Amino acid sequence: MxxxxxxxxxxxxxxxxxxxxxxxxxxxxxxxxxxxxxxxxxxxxxxxDAAAAKDMAELRDLLGALRDAKRSVWKATMGWVMRIGGALLLTGLAAKFGFWDWVI
Incomplete structure (x- = not known):
């Protein structure tokens, strides 16, 4: 224009x-x-300018990569929380049922 x-x-x-x-x-x-x-x-x-479409496509790709990275971090964090929770649960069960000597 x-x-x-x-x-x-x-x-x-x-x-x-x-x-x-x-x-x-x-x-x-x-x-x-x-x-x-x-x-x-x-x-x-x-x-x-003529490069605007390319710039917008690159920005969309960058935002997509950022969303994927945030999703991966969230999944990894939740995985670690679940593993730690499971380990604590098993440790608590072992202590409750008298297998504390095996834990240490």
Missing amino acids: TVADGAVLAQLMAQGASAGADLATLRAIAEEAGELAAARALARLGLD
């Missing part, structure tokens, strides 16, 4: 004001305004 696209919106607005806006003109105004706003937002974010 360029500055000339803003001129299209201005022309549509003038047409709507002078001739009375019909439904087609209002739709065209809304569409042009939306496209212009989206282009400005992408430009402000620095995503208005």
Whole structure:
């Protein structure tokens, strides 16, 4: 999008004001305004160049890898907690039933 696209919106607005806006003109105004706003937002974010699609794909891959890493850490942590809990339970049972000498 360029500055000339803003001129299209201005022309549509003038047409709507002078001739009375019909439904087609209002739709065209809304569409042009939306496209212009989206282009400005992408430009402000620095995503208005040809490499933007590649950058966004890389960011999505990075976020996916981060989610996978967090899930793996959670699973590993829970696995260790369960193992420690099982070991403590077995140690407690051994002490309760008189097998304490085997534990030490």
